[in-house]
């Protein structure tokens with residue numbers, strides 16, 4: 001990859017996703033984009049850049065998506081979810097008592113563990129949310145992670161990273177031991193397993 005290729009990619013990624021790479025991150029670009037260039041039948045990242053400059057929207061999307069970091073897991077970092085349950089929700093329940101509506105936006109929801117964790121927190125609140133209309137909207141820059149989020153199917157490894165066994169037992173779809181099914185519309189995800197919300 002030549003210095004002008006790197007500058008082109010840096011600017012493109014800043015504009016498209018907000019990713020701000022410092023001048024010494026060539027290795028990161030190479031580790032993420034060399035597999036993509038090979039998969040697309042190109043010999044180098046320079047060739048990939050030429051295709052992008054030639055107006056290939058598809059390659060550009062794939063490049064931006066390949067540079068995202070999709071790390072996530074259920075109840076990630078625990079504290080934000082404790083805060084959500086113990087401080088934020090009590091305030092919301094009071095403030096919205098007459099409207100009984102709640103919309104939550106996971107603006108970078110990755111493969112869905114974050115919106116599903118929120119849905120499980122809310123489901124645990126049971127009667128306190130009876131009669132409420134609750135909606136969780138999960139969006140992400142990457143179409144690939146959104147597809148996984150919509151499917152709501154997680155491997156044992158992914159489940160074991162953060163999801164307490166009790167929560168798994170309560171929320172997975174009966175008869176499909178390794179999957180938790182969701183009803184999805186576009187990028188809006190609703191908890192489906194018998195919730196009163």
Ligand SMILES: C[S@@+](CC[C@H](N)C(=O)[O-])C[C@H]1O[C@@H](n2cnc3c(N)ncnc32)[C@H](O)[C@@H]1O
Nearest residue numbers: 017068069070071072073076108110140141142
């Ligand atoms: C590290 S993951 C975090 C997922 C989740 N919020 C969590 O904390 O577990 C970051 C996610 O942000 C997404 N992302 C990066 N830039 C974005 C942008 N400009 N707009 C929307 N999503 C973006 C990535 O695709 C990735 O899935």
